[in-house]
Amino acid sequence: MISVDIEIKLKAYHGGQLLKIKRQFVSGSVTKIWGPSGSGKTTLLKMIAGLSAPRKGKIVADGITWFDDEQLINLSPQKRHIGFVFQNYALFPNMTVQQHLEYASNDTDWIKRLLQLGQLDNFTTHKPDHLSGGQQQRLAILRALATKPKLLLMDEPFSALDSKMKTLLMEELKPLIKQLGATTIIVSHNLQELEIFDGEVMNFEGLV
């Protein structure tokens, strides 16, 4: 169970805007976050991941405090053991597909399985600039899964995939996430594409 009770200050053209979020994410559940650009969806993911800090509040995961402004606790991203799929993929230009996964994990069987899942097993020696947009996005998802995270945070993870690949990947991802028992939070501007995942919808529209 991940409990989030935070206050975020969002940057806006006319000064900052405050966004209060109080939510509990049940272990193993999928939460779909939907909302317009600039509504704080990505900011929330980054704060849960420890990549930026809320203005104030508390984030507790399975009884461990990740963030508490009063107790001055702010666990580093490395210690939170999360998987993060970045909107811009954030792939390492110097690494091949295989090296991306090896950088994240030593489990060769798991890496092999992920490569098959993402249909990248024939592209293991390719670097990101020699992959299509869809392949890059799949690699970003596979890399996030490589560490077998207990919390998977995905920021617009399917936006660059064509509808066929999107359906295929999501169908394969679903049991994999279930098997990992990972609590999953997916941010998307297109709620329809996430219909395949059972889970609650968190609507950011009108929050700010």
Place this chain on the structure above:
Amino acid sequence: MDLSPIWLTLKLAGITTLLLLLIGLPFAWWLSRGRSFIKIIAEAIITMPLVLPPSVLGFYLLLAFSPQHGLGKWLHDTFDVQLVFSFPGLILASVIYSVPFMVGPVKSALQQLPGSLTEASYTLGKTEWQTFRYVLLPNIKPSLLTAAVLTFAHTLGEFGVVLMIGGNIPGITRVASIAVYDSVEKMDYASANNYSLILFSITFVLVIAVFMFNKYQAKGPLA
């Protein structure tokens, strides 16, 4: 023709470049991470050799290294090390003089990398050092090479600082640029031309190599 000034110059440039790689990389990385008043001051100090006349820098280094004053006196009394008119003194002066040529390009390259690369590495459980070593450093290779070559080439051409700190002691501090000056003073234009031609050729080849490498790298994703 006495080639010792050329060898001494190459030795000085090589050691300076190696030392600056060791010192400059972590320093550039520190500077690239956010802004603070201390960092602004630090950056201003290391930029000074770019704008100060070499003789001014050389004069202050001469005072600092002098066995009669502060640092120089302490080094002399404690370790029996004399920096003025010695090769180690030349190395230290060259490191200080060339610091912006190493730190500047590396810092800019690190700042241009998307912050999400570092963030992605952190979410994979990697430490700051692992992220620097396996993600950041390999992705700034062209800038790193440019910085190293610029530092090397700049050290080859040092004159003012070298003259102030090292003087003109054959085999110890008489580097090629000093040898050119010395030859011209003696009206020995043939020797001056030989030294100049060798320096010109070396630096030209280095600069061409950097341009060629960067052109090849420009096909990469970070171009």
